Amino acid sequence: MSVSWGKYALRGFAILAIVAGMVLGFVELIPNGLASPTPRVALDTSRIGPREIEDLTEHNIVRDYGLAWQSLAEARQQNRTDLIDGYFTGFAHDDLRQAIDDQKRTGLRTRYIDNGHKLEAFFYAPGGDAMELRDTAQLQMQVLDGDKVVHDENVTVQYLVLMTPGADRWYVRVLQAVPPSK
């Protein structure tokens, strides 16, 4: 009887090991190529100043920041600098372009699986020509060398964001990750 129970325990362990292996293996081998969806963005404007945010601006910031991250994710995954032209400008644009050029040169890609952004707007210039925000981003970041995943992590990153208005949208002008708040 005890031998029989031992056999069942071994079989159970084997099945668990196989399932664990398959799940973890699947995580390593997620296929490429799906266009990333627009990430979820929640905007808190309760501490904004000195200018009050307009309803339309609030709506546009959420839309454009989400689209900026979508284009960033696609650009860094596909190594296409043209994808960042729509929502990045200034130093943020230059930095991203440089990173993508480096990725191309080294045969690397970065894949972001975006799990959402909590944006807090804290400065809106009196003239309405700049807004500074802090983003707490939940990201899964994978680094691929060719098709091989060499790094995979789930991470929460805080970004200092400077956005400025264009003709029909807000552009990300600075996107600077900052050490976690103490």
Added chain:
Amino acid sequence: MRTIFFACLTLGVCLFATYSAHAAQLQVPATVVANTAVNIPTSGSGHATFYLIGPSHVAKRQVQLGSDIKIDPEEVKDAGRYVAILSTGDTGAFYVVASQPAALGFLDHPSRVPVAENNAISAVAFVMDKFHNIVLSPQTVTFQLTVKDAPPLVRSVTSRNGVAWTLVSSTRKEGAAHFDASLGNVKVERVVQEVANDPCNLRIKAQPTPNGVLVETDTVRDCSGNPLPDGTIVSFTAIGPDGKSTVDAPIKRGVARTVIPVQHGATISVASGVVIGNEIHVGGGGK
């Protein structure tokens, strides 16, 4: 059966081991000042591939295990999060933070402003280091508005999250005002054109002419005494037995004038923008 069992078990364990290996940590500093060299110690022997993934820089190179990995200053000049990865599975992440302030991004608004307006000019300065990273530590930014023949208006503001801002009133004298933002040796200058405000004490006088009545203003000035610019429209309105007629005339050399045909007497008034001036009553034939 036993062989299949061990094969599956081995596969599972291998995949788990591969996955778990990602959690191994490289000894990297938590934060690094921009443009500072970083050394990352490694253990073991042989070669491995090292990857550095940053906000503006991505690198891949072979390194010797057991020796320090050297990251050059120019590889970490942009602030942000950097991930260091070894092909052995060791990883580490660190943040690069801005170095000393060395540049200001300065926005002023508007570029033209009426004189003597309260808090009419906004100034926003972003504090950056020489690599254009936002400096988050508080810094004192000095704003100074200077017009000719008047003492400068100076405000010192401590930056917060890399931004310092203030509102200043325009001066009482029209002309080009120099608006500076400075921090240490860094100074950025803008020019704000201060222009005359709405007219003040708008007055007209009249004299008969063969064709009617010539009406003209005194020199049109704002309440601070600045003459309004040429081209500003002044409206003359005549109301009399013949009805109502309005003539718009631009200011030329400080004065607006026009001839209004008046046959049977009229009351002539003047206005510019929202400001209304005096009235003049003229008799028949413009007398």
